[in-house]
Amino acid sequence: MTKLLFAIVFAIGIIASTNAVAIRFSNNLSTIGPEPTALPTLSTAACADLGGIKSRSTGQCFIHVNETKTFIQSEIYCESTFKGHLASVHSGFDNLYIADFAREIFPSIAQYYIGLTTLTNNDYAWEDGTPVDYTDFSHNNYGLDCTTVDMKTAMWVKVDCFTTAYFVCVV
Numbered sequence: 001m002t003k004l005l006f007a008i009v010f011a012i013g014i015i016a017s018t019n020a021v022a023i024r025f026s027n028n029l030s031t032i033g034p035e036p037t038a039l040p041t042l043s044t045a046a047c048a049d050l051g052g053i054k055s056r057s058t059g060q061c062f063i064h065v066n067e068t069k070t071f072i073q074s075e076i077y078c079e080s081t082f083k084g085h086l087a088s089v090h091s092g093f094d095n096l097y098i099a100d101f102a103r104e105i106f107p108s109i110a111q112y113y114i115g116l117t118t119l120t121n122n123d124y125a126w127e128d129g130t131p132v133d134y135t136d137f138s139h140n141n142y143g144l145d146c147t148t149v150d151m152k153t154a155m156w157v158k159v160d161c162f163t164t165a166y167f168v169c170v171v
């Protein structure tokens, strides 16, 4: 009974957070021009050409990179290779979507970077500048500034930014 209740609340949470992101993105876009348009991201086909997967709620194209680098090196790689950034994640649904894809193509890796950091600021910020409207930390390692996702649990772990890890870019 408790488990069922938890599952229902969890599902509602995911739906609510996914919608919240979509609404926030479209609100922001609607202030730019009179015609609300889709997010300026790659088409599904162009995303697939880069080996990426596309978020249904935000339109982001997530690209898992098969190399290990430090946080800063990873961000530089995403910028120079894809004109993108380390990935921002805006819902529990997308968090699991990215983790599932990582498990599928990189079954042996332990963790990968996403773009959430307190490096430049005391507050969390995404490397791509989008709002921090969702997080999924398992615990808080105070003093460590960068974020990886644990492949087993899909929960987030703060790590030293010089840790080398696989990483996911977003365009």
Ligand SMILES: *[C@@H]1O[C@H](CO)[C@@H](O)[C@H](O)[C@H]1NC(C)=O
Binding pocket: 028, 129, 130, 131
């Ligand atoms: C809205 O869009 C502007 C211009 O693209 C951006 O600078 C700003 O950070 C966005 N605000 C939110 C809340 O996403």
Ligand SMILES: *[C@@H]1O[C@H](CO)[C@@H](O)[C@H](O)[C@H]1NC(C)=O
Binding pocket: 066, 105, 106
């Ligand atoms: C990742 O790179 C390793 C070593 O270069 C290679 O053996 C492996 O097949 C690659 N995996 C994918 C999914 O590209």
